[in-house]
Amino acid sequence: MALIVHKYGGTSMGSTERIRNVAKRVAKWVRAGHQLVVVPSAMSGETNRLLGLAKELSPEVVTPSIQRELDAIAATGEQVSVGLLSIALQQEGMEAVSYSGWQVPIRTDKSYTKARIQSIDDARVRADLAAGRVVVITGFQGVDEDDNVTTLGRGGSDTSAVAVAAAMKADECLIYTDVDGVYTTDPRIVPEARRLHTISFEEMLEMASLGSKVLQIRSVEFAGKYRVPLRVLSSFTPWDIDIVEEAKSGTLITFEEDEKMEQAVVSGIAFNRDEAKVTLLGVPDKPGIAFQILGPVADANIDIDVIIQNVSQDGKTDFSFTVHRNDYARCLDLLKNTVGPAVQATQVLGDPKICKVSIVGIGMKSHVGVAAKMFRCLSEEAINIQMISTSEIKTSVVIDEKYMELAVRALHKAFDLDQEAA
Ligand code: ADP
Ligand code: ASP
Ligand code: MG
Numbered sequence: 001m002a003l004i005v006h007k008y009g010g011t012s013m014g015s016t017e018r019i020r021n022v023a024k025r026v027a028k029w030v031r032a033g034h035q036l037v038v039v040p041s042a043m044s045g046e047t048n049r050l051l052g053l054a055k056e057l058s059p060e061v062v063t064p065s066i067q068r069e070l071d072a073i074a075a076t077g078e079q080v081s082v083g084l085l086s087i088a089l090q091q092e093g094m095e096a097v098s099y100s101g102w103q104v105p106i107r108t109d110k111s112y113t114k115a116r117i118q119s120i121d122d123a124r125v126r127a128d129l130a131a132g133r134v135v136v137i138t139g140f141q142g143v144d145e146d147d148n149v150t151t152l153g154r155g156g157s158d159t160s161a162v163a164v165a166a167a168m169k170a171d172e173c174l175i176y177t178d179v180d181g182v183y184t185t186d187p188r189i190v191p192e193a194r195r196l197h198t199i200s201f202e203e204m205l206e207m208a209s210l211g212s213k214v215l216q217i218r219s220v221e222f223a224g225k226y227r228v229p230l231r232v233l234s235s236f237t238p239w240d241i242d243i244v245e246e247a248k249s250g251t252l253i254t255f256e257e258d259e260k261m262e263q264a265v266v267s268g269i270a271f272n273r274d275e276a277k278v279t280l281l282g283v284p285d286k287p288g289i290a291f292q293i294l295g296p297v298a299d300a301n302i303d304i305d306v307i308i309q310n311v312s313q314d315g316k317t318d319f320s321f322t323v324h325r326n327d328y329a330r331c332l333d334l335l336k337n338t339v340g341p342a343v344q345a346t347q348v349l350g351d352p353k354i355c356k357v358s359i360v361g362i363g364m365k366s367h368v369g370v371a372a373k374m375f376r377c378l379s380e381e382a383i384n385i386q387m388i389s390t391s392e393i394k395t396s397v398v399i400d401e402k403y404m405e406l407a408v409r410a411l412h413k414a415f416d417l418d419q420e421a422a
Helices: 016-031 046-057 064-091 123-130 157-168 201-209 217-226 243-247 289-299 325-342 370-380 401-414
Strands: 003-008 035-040 096-099 106-108 117-120 134-137 141-143 149-151 172-177 198-200 230-234 251-254 268-272 275-284 304-309 316-324 347-351 354-360 387-391 394-400
Touching: 003 016, 003 157, 016 035, 016 064, 035 064, 035 123, 035 157, 046 064, 064 096, 064 134, 064 141, 064 149, 096 123, 106 157, 117 157, 123 134, 123 157, 157 172, 157 217, 198 201, 201 217, 201 251, 201 268, 201 354, 217 230, 268 401, 275 289, 275 325, 275 354, 289 304, 289 316, 289 325, 304 387, 316 325, 325 347, 354 401, 370 394, 370 401, 394 401
Parallel strands: 003 035, 003 172, 035 134, 096 134, 106 141, 172 230, 198 251
Antiparallel strands: 106 117, 141 149, 230 251, 268 354, 275 316, 275 347, 304 316, 354 394, 387 394
């Protein structure tokens, strides 16, 4: 008997018919002798609908007290899902009970709309499991120390599931979604994308942080920290497929470096359309200037991603960086009205229509010329690179958003990702 956590995403929970299928699949696992904790997301489109309603009432201003209410609103999507799934399980003859985050409780910090899980009390869940119940826990939500409902950021149900698995010391966490695993890149953009049987934890962490939405980054961080065995697989296979086959399908996130020497240099391509670029022209090139610019941006709680500072000419330089597109208007405003004048910038420019495309692979640690190959491929497609950022196992470029799909497809081909690795 194993303790298994299943997570089902929005599409997998998209209708009562699909919820019935989820219940049948879960019941199959229970009948095979396992203890099951299930973490569903809101039904597809529901979180957007709920946040859209709030936006109708408050289009621009998002104060901390409004963020508190956004979490109270968005969390209801998952609350409906757990209730429905628990009913469907009971219809399958299972004993099942649903809990919202606060009932477990799943404690988080107070950062509304992007809260971090701090602790999970497993006592109640363990008692239910011991009594033979299936426990259904809301994804995406938690509760802070003052009992305010919080949410974990978009895609946060993945993190709920992995965190519950870590707290319960589950034998495995299975992330059921609308694709049958982690691919070399988003199969919706590149039909030739290939499913990976395994992906290393480090690569998955980069892919997720660079925009692959198949797993929320924090879920991968949790899996790494607590060594939670994690697998991504399809919820659209027939629910009654052989459980042994199901258990080894999809993509396993591995923690040991692959022994295979012939590992592909580049394992995957990630992209992110959610960024925007801002530039300050003609700022004095002197010590402290980066701090004078980025300090106030950080104080405004705006995350900064790629940064570039040009060589100086006549003691002046240009300084660009990217921020999340949601923070773009606020950041541009700050630069135009406060930071720009303070550092005597001659001009402040903004471009929200950029994107970031990244190649990721552990093999890049030991191979030279990988970035050069990426740049050659982009130049052959006449795509201009605006910014570059590298780490040991990734190279990212910022380019015009309109070339994103072209760049991803061309790179996928250039690095032979449509071919099975040797
Ligand atoms: P869920 O609702 O189940 O959480 P998501 O929409 O959050 O599902 O994540 C699954 C989606 O992630 C897929 O439908 C796919 O379009 C996208 N995706 C992006 N990059 C990848 C990748 N490398 N491999 C697989 N899917 C990816
Ligand atoms: N329902 C939330 C969202 O749409 C959480 C999730 O699906 O993981 O972002
Ligand atoms: Mg998701």
